[in-house]
Amino acid sequence: MTETIPPGTRFARLPSPFHFKRGGSLSGAVLAYETWGELSPSGDNAILILPGLSPNAHAAANASNPEPGWWEAMLGPGKPIDTNRWFVVCVNPLGSCKGSTGAASVNPDTGRAYRLDFPDLSIEDGARAAREVLRELGIERLACVIGNSMGGMGALAFLLLHPGLARSHIQVSGAPQALPFSIAIRSLQREAIRLDPNWNQGLYDDHAYPENGMRxxxxxxxxxYRSAIEWDGRFGRVRLDSECREDDPFGLEFEVERYLEGHARRFVRTFDPNCYLYLSRSMDWFDVAEYAGGDLMKALASIRLERALSIGVHTDILFPLQQQEQVAEGLRAGGANSEFLALESPQGHDAFLVDIARFGPAIGGFLAKL
Amino acid sequence: MTETIPPGTRFARLPSPFHFKRGGSLSGAVLAYETWGELSPSGDNAILILPGLSPNAHAAANASNPEPGWWEAMLGPGKPIDTNRWFVVCVNPLGSCKGSTGAASVNPDTGRAYRLDFPDLSIEDGARAAREVLRELGIERLACVIGNSMGGMGALAFLLLHPGLARSHIQVSGAPQALPFSIAIRSLQREAIRLDPNWNQGLYDDHAYPENGMRxxxxxxxxxYRSAIEWDGRFGRVRLDSECREDDPFGLEFEVERYLEGHARRFVRTFDPNCYLYLSRSMDWFDVAEYAGGDLMKALASIRLERALSIGVHTDILFPLQQQEQVAEGLRAGGANSEFLALESPQGHDAFLVDIARFGPAIGGFLAKL
Incomplete structure (x- = not known):
């Protein structure tokens, strides 16, 4: 696999053994992270970012790695998450393949990669691992925990498992539980990988790699991740130039097909298929309602925060807007000054990554009031 | 492949050779159809139904086949499409594998199945083939042409290619052109089939069949075909009983996954993969705008009808509601008494098959006014 751990990544050791929610444990596991800014003497300016499924910990350029990160426009000096004021920590999720221990990591007990011997991964395990990074950095309290997409689930797990650790929360295009449409999509993605003969029950290598399933x-x-409305304007029915088209009679013909092809080529072989399976399934399993006997709103209301912001977009079909609204309502019922913000971005679930014109002021404005 | 041509299916011979829009031709081709009711002495009561991608011609029980059909609740004596009054013809699309000539049919010139030697199929070819069924039945004018989903595209092609042949039109969850989200979905479906090693450039057989790709x-x-809102209510986060779950660690766990699995099992090996590829691609190619130099509304307005009804649902993500609205507007601009009806069905694109409580009165009411 292509090397996918950015230079400058730091690693926090997790307690060994590190026990998982559903059983099993890891020995000598680590969580990858990066930081921006400086922790204030009183330690009151720390922000934790929990990202989505695929990002590494390099959210933006910093001293140890000047390359732009995946949230470059959001994070830095003078930017919405202003690192002149805030000390920001971003982790790579537990179970990923971009620095944190995951199914592609070597199990020190056997000397071989875990593959399917990796324990069943839950969102809660990732939240507990992120807590250990804060311990390593000497952070006793967070000004804010920010969670995007899968990280939104992780942030809610973090708040439920570590009461009192965060003063505020920004939920970005996340959800308090997986709903059946999203479960269906993710189940189908996992099935495509598992049906690829090269997946081979997780025993692939670089030569026999489940490329088709990953595509x-x-x-x-x-x-x-995107939306039909965005694509109507962006691609319409534009066709590829004939020189870009393939001989294959069922090959690429429309611009939208080339766009998907480009995304597939950039992703395949940069993300480990087994890690993908574990992280994907952890989202399907996640359900805040488990923390209050099946009552989702009661579980959310058990979280104590000073302030909260829950943001999403109308065009998100994977983490639909009503789920961000539920989070805002539940946290308000728990006593937080809780805002819900529905943005008009056409870019669907990915909007928080690309529509900084809308997400930036929302996030920056919330942080400025802290 | 499982035998999929219902008993009682009738066959109309197409002119031989039957030339295709994009070149190539078929010899000795047929179109499968069924009928209900009686043609009136004046021939003024004929209705043509053009179905979606997968149905056969057996829309409902009739004298030659008492088994319920795929639109059983819509079509029959006293039903919304009342066969006491109307003489109804339903075809199986050209290029399908359920009676009409398609890629799985034997090419009489070679004695072997066409497979990828089948000519490039366009929606227009299917519309011209349906015209031949009317000729065989002695129908000189249609009271109405009804098109569902892909058949909605087919109906628009039929109206453009055969001016004056139909007095009215009902467009059901169809579209005047393919948009990029739908193209992306269909492209991905075709890619899954083509990536299955058993597809083998179309040269599969029953023993080496691209089952994974078709799944x-x-x-x-x-x-x-369905909607997230429907599934929230229908499946929620309900899990399978443990006895239904598989040993496979990434196997079925939620009810929604079992539902998808059931659909896959019923479909695979009852629909020919090459036929699927041809029909799917024909939808991506379809664009009414081609009939007026790229001006979609002008092309629609060139169609002359007395009355038209265009129906769809808010929850349809594959043939979104605004496309049915475009059809209604375009036909109105062409002089038709044209209605647009947005139904509240939660079932998404499939609603016309299952929400007869809403679609029945809409279609029946329109026909009653003819």
Whole structure:
């Protein structure tokens, strides 16, 4: 696999053994992270960012790695998450393949990669691992925990498992539980990988790699990360130049197909298929309602925060807007000064990554009031 | 493949050779159809139904086949399409594998199945083939042409290619052109089939059949045929009983996954993969705008009808409601008494098949006024 751990990534050791919610444990596991800014003497300016499924910890350029990160326009000096004021920590999720221990990591007990011997991963395990990074950095309290997409789930798990650790929360295009449409999409992505003969029950290597399954999974992901309305304006029915078209009679013909193809090519072989399966399934399992006997709103209301912001967009079909609204309402019922903000971005679930013109002022404005 | 041509299906011979829009031709081709009711002495009561991608011609029980059909609640004596009054013809689309000539049919010139030697299929070819069924039945004018989904595209092609042949039109969850989100979904379905090693450039057989590709294609289809809102209420986060779950650690766990699995099992090996590829691509190619130099509304307005009804639902993500609205507006601009009806069905694109409580009165009411 292509090397996918950015230079300058730091690693926090997790307690060994590190026990998982559903059983099993890891020995000598680590969580990858990066930081921006400086922790204030009183330690009151720390922000934790929990990202989505695929990002590494390099959210933006910093001293140890000047390359732009995946949230470059959001994070830095003078930017919405202003690192002149805030000390920001971003982790790579537990179970990923971009620095944190995951199914592609070597199990020190056997000397071989975990593959399917990796324990069943839950969102809660990732939240507990992120807590250990804060311990390593000497952070006793967070000004804010920000969670995007899967990280939104992680942030809610973090708040439920570590009461009192965060003063505020920004939920970005996340959800308090997986709903059946999203479960169906993710189940289908996992099935495409598992049906690829090269997946071979997780025993692939670089030569026999489940490229076809990963292609389908990624393209289906991109279809659900964006929106039909955006694509109507962006691609319409524009066709490829004839020189870009393939001989294959069922090959690429429309611009939108080339766009998906480009995304697939950039993703395949940069993300480990087994890690993808574990992280994907952890989202399907996540359900805040479990923390209050099946009552989702009661579980959210058990979280104590000073302030909260829950943001999403109308065009998100994977983490639909009503789920961000539920989070805002539940946290308000728990006593937080809780805002819900529905943005008009056409870009669907991915809007928080690309529509900084809308998401930036929302996030920056909330942080400025802290 | 499982035998999929219903008993009682009738066959109209197409002119031989039957030339295709994009070149190539068929010899000795047929179109499968069924009928209900009686043609009136003046021939003024004929209705043509053009179905979606997968149905056969057996829309409902009739004298030659008492088994219920795929639109059983819509079509029959006293039903919304009342066969006591109307003489109804339903075809199986050209290029399908359920009676009409398609890629799985034997090419009489070679004695072997066409497979990828089948000519490039356009929606217009299917519309011209349906015209031949009317000729065989002695129908000189249609009271109405009804098109569902892909058949909605077919109906618009029929009206453009055969001016004056129909007095009225009902467009059901169809579209005047393919838009990029739908193209992306269909492209991905076709890619899943083509990536299956058993597809083998179309040279599969019953023993080496692209079952995995067809499973993914069908499940992705079902995801886009229904709606998230329907599934929230229907499946929620309900899990399978442990006895239904598989040993496979990434196997079925939620009810929604079992639902998709059931759909896949019923579809795979009852629909020919090459036929699926041809029909799917024909939808991506279809664009009414081609009939007026790229001006979609002008092309629609060139169609002359007395009355038209265009129906769809808010929850349809594959043939979105604004496309049915375009059809209604375009036909109105062409002089028709043209209605647009947005129904509240939660079932998404498939609603016309299952929400007869809403679609029945809409279609029946329109026909009653003819």
């Amino acid at each position: 389908i999974a990624r393209k289906l992901g991109v279809v659900t | 993914i294609a069908r499940k992705l289809g079902v995801v886009t």
